[in-house]
Amino acid sequence: MTIARALRAPLSALVLLGLSSAASLVVTSAAQAQAFPNKPVRLVLPYSPGGIIDYVGRTMAQALTGALGQPVVAENRPGAGGITGTDSVARSPADGYTLVLMDPAIVINPTLQPSMPYDLFKQLKTVSIISSSPEVVVVAPELPIKSISDLIAYGKANPGKLNFASAGIGTTPHLAGELFQQRTGVVATHIPYKSIGQSYPDMMSNKVQFAFSSIAGALPFTTDNRVRVIATTGKTRSPVYPDAPTVDEAGLKGFEVDLWLGIFAPAATPAEAMDKLNGAMQTVLKDPEVLKALAKVGVEPRGTTSAEGEAFLKAEFGKWKKVIEDGNIKEN
């Protein structure tokens, strides 16, 4: 290998970095008259770097850049459990050039937070629900729990002994645990962590007994059985854990928790831009490269239309609102 070849990749890495930032600055006032899109599109990721949203967001941004013919620039705007970044998009001009990628927190926040800076259903519109991903039910390895029914039996036989971990109040792992308790009558103490990954050492030493974890959070610990997978929460089995039954199969009919991701735009975005964006998303979600990238973290492509997405959003909103109200969960 020659020196030039060896250096080409790292150098092009630097050039890419420079270009992608320069691209975001190009002002194209002259091109305004052309059809959408005629300038770079911002995709706001309302969480800190790292994690699923970041990864999927950057993958999508890259793919959409090709499909739309304009740079799509991913930008982290973290804060307040996604509210800060989502709010910034809700207040942006409704021209299709500012989008936000969000997870189920977007429908949970309005019920849980005493005050919201924006109105989800009035100020934002779904461009597309782009993906689905089940949660994994993991248990401490030293417990004799091999299935969902074992977990229920153990909980009933040892009242006050079960703890379950989550990534914080009102996160999907927390509400999934709550839904589980409401459906089965098992009582477990909720132990919130900053991220689900942090809870694993405590689960390996049986301080915490189970959790509903994201696949990406669970993978490092499940490949060598340092924690035990007993089920997944999707409609069908996950290709990542083909041997684990769904919770529905395991007997809790209709128990389904989806860590979906959706892309949203300000509500007044013109139909032309919405259609164009939705079309581009449907296209890239069939691209084998994108599918391969998503599969690595256990995310399955979806790509709904805007209307399907809106209906799904309303259904998810209602589902979690009920869980929160039945469980009397509030921030206190």
Added chain:
Amino acid sequence: MMDVFSNIWLGLTVAVTLKNLAYCLIGSFLGTVVGVLPGIGPVTTVAMLMPISFTLEPTSALIMLAGIYYGAQYGGSTTAILINIPGEASSVVTSLDGHQMARQGRAGPALGIAALGSFFAGTVATFVIAFGAPPLAKLALQFGPAEYFSLMLCGLVAAVVLARGSIIKAIAMVLLGLVFGLSGSDVNSGVRRFTYGFQGLADGIEFVALSMAIYGVAEVIVNLEKKVDENASTAPVGSVWPSWADIRYCIPTVLRGTALGSVLGVLPGGGALLASFSAYTLEKKVAKAPRNFGHGDIRGVAAPESANNAGAQTSFIPMLTLGIPSNPTMALMIGALMVHGITPGPRVMTDRPELFWGIVASMWIGNLLLVVLNLPMVGIWVRLLRTPYRLMFPAIVGFCCIGAYTVNANVTDIVVMAFITLFGYICLKLDCEPAPLILGFVLGPLMEENLRRGLLISRGDPMIFLNTPISLGFLIAAALLLLVVAAPAIRRKREEALVE
């Protein structure tokens, strides 16, 4: 034994290919740059380079990302020494003596010893990883909420030792730091505390805004109050390099710092941060002539720098061997590995030895590159210090403003910086030292979180903190440390009283 050497050899053959050397160089260079610049840290840089790293081989990607991480630690101490702005929490300690040295015209030796101390610590830490990764990984698993709480408590008591002046004021500043750290969403309840209705405070006071306000802007104000010739610009610029005497003087310090840093770095959470200031505390208690600390003692730079670098390196152990991220940068690296279909965990070492050992070896090479890159820079940095202060301070304030804004692209952080500047100014006027406050601020939230988690798990039984030997050990250590700290002060007070 032979295994270890053949493993290191395997690592070297991976790391010393031209391609990987180039990535290592780019990573550590970029890291140094973002470490020096305010408002952009390793987390942001690693996140920005993630998409590029997807296209690389996993080993090359990790080598580059790791370079950014330890390069940034290094760059952060440069600004801490030169202009007293610690970019990362762990450089706060370096600025204590480092900046004093710069003001005495000894910026060169301070930067030099930081580079050499870091390099030595990096070398040792590489071997620590090679020999001790599996047992050290087990140590990290022993740490549950109780152990973390006790460790944090011990660390906070140690923070008091950092102060030069009154102990009561130092303890009060630690407590105030804990109070500042309360702001934002509470992990255990989700309630937003001490945000006073501001959306921008929902995640708490931003560390960069806090440290730039106190060490950047407030410090400038105090300097401007003095007569012009008292400022750093006119201090004679002495030798650019540390002398042999300096280096010999620091050898025991660097050894102790490296040992402490290597162990504490393994602990997920505040590991690398705890390393730098407990090393400083240890030196202040163990070394000869402790009075010089805080007044530009070169050992006060050597200790935190070697500990910090050793810790930065061993913090890869829980990530690579357990899949547990010890800080946000490590969490990103786990992400980068998973994208390549590698799940971090105990099996990485056996399944992908070339990856594991390649990264370990590249760290040592990266540290060498850092020394080679940076020692020639020392002369330039030192000359930069000769810039008249009337030109320096607007630049410092300007960079602080940009830094505070770019962390979260949030105006609230700049306003917060203005308020804390006023507070920091008052503190400096009243001789209330900010270092204990900063450490309280960083460790406080972790301490409360683990205290409450521990009590949740034990169903409210406080015995959980006494039942495990590690936790009990830290609590005893904290109590002893408090006695050691308080004893001289109490004795002095009594003597004063008797004299009167």
Added chain:
Amino acid sequence: MKPLIRAPKDFWSGVMFLAFAALTLVTASGYSMGRGGRMGPGYFPTMLGWLLALLGAILVIRSFAITGEAIEKIKFRPLLALLGCVLFFAVTINPLGLVISLTITTFLCAFAGDEVRVGEALALSLGLTLFSLVIFVFALGLPLPVWPSL
């Protein structure tokens, strides 16, 4: 006759800590203290508030008994000028963008010192802005507004 407050630095530090303690305790009283093993969000702050109050009180009381240093005179020009600059930047960065906002901020900033040369300050502020533009915006691509938004 000796002054009543013999250690002004300690006295005012004590007052500052007491003030923060009061603010902490008042704010924390709005949060639940929790029950049993479930410690509420108000518990830890309340504990900190009382400890801080205790130390503040010790400092205040002690300042009547032990002699300490006087506080150096406060110069208002650098303090107010720099606080003003930071707040000016906060207010103008989004509407005016980096170029205008930073140039004015650093230019005004130069007047905080005793020694000001207008030409030099202008050159410095322009130079700093150019440097920041190149490094932060073009090289690093940080999301900073560059020009005024209309």
